[in-house]
Amino acid sequence: MRFGLFGTGPWAHMTHAPALAAHPGVEFVGVWGRNPDKAEALAGEYGVRAYPTVDGLIADVDAIAVALPPDVQAPIALAAARARKHLLLDKPVALTVAEADAIAAAVAEGRLASAVFFTRRFVPQLQEFLEQTRKTGGWVEARVHHVGSIYEEGNPFGASPWRRERGGLWDVGPHALALVLPVLGPVTEVTAMVGPRDMTHLLLRHASEAISTLTLSVDTPPAAARQEAVFAGKAGVVAVPAMRWEPVQAFTRMLDELLAAADGGPQPQLDVRFGAAVTAVLAAAEEAARTGRTVRLTA
Ligand SMILES: NC(=O)c1ccc[n+]([C@@H]2O[C@H](COP(=O)([O-])OP(=O)(O)OC[C@H]3O[C@@H](n4cnc5c(N)ncnc54)[C@H](OP(=O)(O)O)[C@@H]3O)[C@@H](O)[C@H]2O)c1
Known part of the structure; x- marks a missing residue:
């Protein structure tokens, strides 16, 4: 090709x-x-x-x-x-x-x-984990922290104007959504709040009725940077395993x-349909943070 x-x-x-x-x-x-x-x-x-x-x-x-x-x-x-x-x-x-x-x-x-x-979603180990987690079912919640600090010396991504303007919501939000959507299903309601720097918290209701919270930032103090994700439900609390991956x-x-x-x-x-579903949630979160209201999406 x-x-x-x-x-x-x-x-x-x-x-x-x-x-x-x-x-x-x-x-x-x-x-x-x-x-x-x-x-x-x-x-x-x-x-x-x-x-x-x-x-x-x-x-x-x-x-x-x-x-x-x-x-x-x-x-x-x-x-x-x-x-x-x-x-x-x-x-x-x-x-x-x-x-x-x-x-x-x-x-x-x-x-x-x-x-x-x-x-990371193209890493087979993560694909298998998410597929297994989806099949297990019975989840009532998920929590994802995708919190980094790209404006530190030597980070290649810190010079990018759109990241400064749009922050972690748009830069790392897609990665967090790519973990929760396949397991908990499409999003029906979005609420969001922006704190200091670009710290953004999203609260999502999914079609499965489970809810998830996403903590997103690319500009956190380095000591507070972290990447963690868990699903909780009938099967207990299951963490997305840490894995080495290479872009x-x-x-x-x-x-x-x-x-x-x-x-x-x-x-x-x-595919781009999935990518468009992710954009819909991020745009709804931006609106929710701006207006202070919950935004409903058709699943
Ligand atoms: N999947 C991942 O994990 C991952 C990781 C990193 C990046 N990304 C994605 O990859 C994309 C590129 O990221 P990046 O880190 O390379 O930095 P970036 O700042 O998003 O993009 C840099 C490139 O965009 C060009 N550019 C900027 N504004 C432009 C404009 N108005 N018109 C035309 N070209 C423009 C720059 O040209 P000049 O050099 O001339 O300024 C440079 O070629 C982003 O969408 C980012 O989300 C994904």
Whole structure:
């Protein structure tokens, strides 16, 4: 499958480009970035072309991989889907429900394959844990703490303006939702509160009637950073196991799933429809925090 990469930032360098270049089923065709020098530099590392225009790269490939801020990713993804190209997007798919839904509709209409990089969710050990937990059932609650501090010296993600503006809700909220949604089901009610820095607490009701609380931040004091997730119910209190994972390997597994789907196999579980459901919860949480009211969603 011929792939074009959009984005020349840290994530494109660390993960998308090396995984695309190494995959035996992928022909890495070229790179687009708004800064032509950065696009040339990244393309040059892999001996591929730097493209001056978005449309030029879309036209030359079968699929796109995007490592750009979500508000920049969304219109590119929509244009590519309308041009019948498969989509490999990063989280969050978009910052608005309308854009996320439009991308999902274009993918469905074009019968395209799509996947969204909820990183750890492409680690088989975590997939198996969540599938087993879903089958066990009887859960009444989940708690996820996804709390980090990306503005410390040397962190590659701290220079990103959209993360400063949108905070942990939009940056790490997708990862937390990708853990709870498959086990507790779609969200029907959202309430949220924002505290100091970007600390955001979400309280969610799921279609299963279970509730979950998500603690999200990318700007916590380093001593308070943590990643924990538990489900509680008839089976007791079960923690999501800590596991080692490597982003290029996870991306490679996502590529395997996308290629199989494009070849007539099953659609990845973490496709753009799932990505749009995640955007709907995050947008509802933003509204709930702003208005101080609970927001209802149709499951
Ligand atoms: N799945 C994960 O675990 C994970 C981890 C990290 C990142 N990500 C996702 O990957 C994406 C990229 O992240 P990142 O860390 O590389 O940093 P980023 O700040 O989100 O993106 C950097 C890239 O976006 C470009 N860019 C910024 N604003 C732009 C605009 N208005 N128009 C066109 N291009 C623009 C930058 O170009 P310049 O270099 O010219 O400024 C650079 O190429 C994000 O969506 C993020 O959520 C996912």
